[in-house]
Structure formats: C-alpha cells, structure tokens
Amino acid sequence: MLEQVPLSPNGKVDLHASAHHGAISPQVPLSPNGKVDRKRLPPPTRRNSAQRGAESGTSPAVEEPADETEAAVREAMASILRLPVPTLCCERSHFFRLGGDSVSALRLLLALRTALGTRLTVQQLFAQPTVRGICSQMHSSAATEVSAVSAVSAATAASAATAAHGGG
Numbered sequence: 001m002l003e004q005v006p007l008s009p010n011g012k013v014d015l016h017a018s019a020h021h022g023a024i025s026p027q028v029p030l031s032p033n034g035k036v037d038r039k040r041l042p043p044p045t046r047r048n049s050a051q052r053g054a055e056s057g058t059s060p061a062v063e064e065p066a067d068e069t070e071a072a073v074r075e076a077m078a079s080i081l082r083l084p085v086p087t088l089c090c091e092r093s094h095f096f097r098l099g100g101d102s103v104s105a106l107r108l109l110l111a112l113r114t115a116l117g118t119r120l121t122v123q124q125l126f127a128q129p130t131v132r133g134i135c136s137q138m139h140s141s142a143a144t145e146v147s148a149v150s151a152v153s154a155a156t157a158a159s160a161a162t163a164a165h166g167g168g
Helices: 049-056 070-082 102-116 120-127 131-164
Strands: none
Touching: 049 070, 070 102, 070 131, 102 131, 120 131
C-alpha cells in the first residue's frame, strides 16, 4: 500500500490531509533513538500537472467557457485561488479542492457580487463549487428574484386597483 487516502469522520475523502508531493522509500531511515531521520529521507517529488489535474479538477487542456457569465466566474475563481485562468475547467474545477476555504469563498462571493451584481450565499457555493455550478446557482437565484418581484408587483398593482375603485 503506497498511499492511503485519509477520510473525514463522515467517511468522505479529506483532500486537505492528502499530500501534494512526497517520496517513496522502501525503508524509513531511523536515528539511533528510533525517530525518523529526516536528513536521510529522499527528496520529495512534485506530482506532474496531469496527475494533479486529474485529482483536483484542473486540466492541461483548455476548456472554453460556454458564455460571458462562465468566463467572468472562471476569471474571478482563478484570481481568488491565484491560478492561471486556462487551467480551470468549467465543469470539473472544484473551488475547495483547488485550495479554496471559507475565507476565500467569501472573497469569491464578493468578487462575483461586484463584477456581476449577483447575490449568492455561502451555502449555494458549497452546494455547487464549480464554475458551471456557480453559474447555475446564479441563474436560479435570478429566476427566483424575478418571480418574487413579479409577485410583489402584481400584489401592489391589485392593491392600487382596489384602492382606486373605492374598495378596501
């Protein structure tokens, strides 16, 4: 067994605890007192971009966004995570697996609000943390806002009509 993937208490993969680089040694060198002799360990090697891409949702191949909204979300996500924009895949790039945390999530939501005027919640970002998922949440939030505004407008118009005709 070369690598064991750590699991969180709920049985899901805990990606924050998995190594991004490492070394395989047939035997761990020990000091005379039985502790790991770090100076005699082989140097760690970084995983190549294809391996990291398969694991984290980035891809060496460039995937073009479907529309301007996806492009803006992808750009904001890349900026917050300090990654090159072309490395983010709209469908598979998972904000939290790429290094996002709760603070950077708030920064992303603020950036999206500033750039696109959208008002997403942290819960929505956690529910769908990919570029496409965020865009889907934005579209469903906009549809909900439009239907709520329409309902309020209709109720206001009905009240105004009733008041104008002497009802009430």
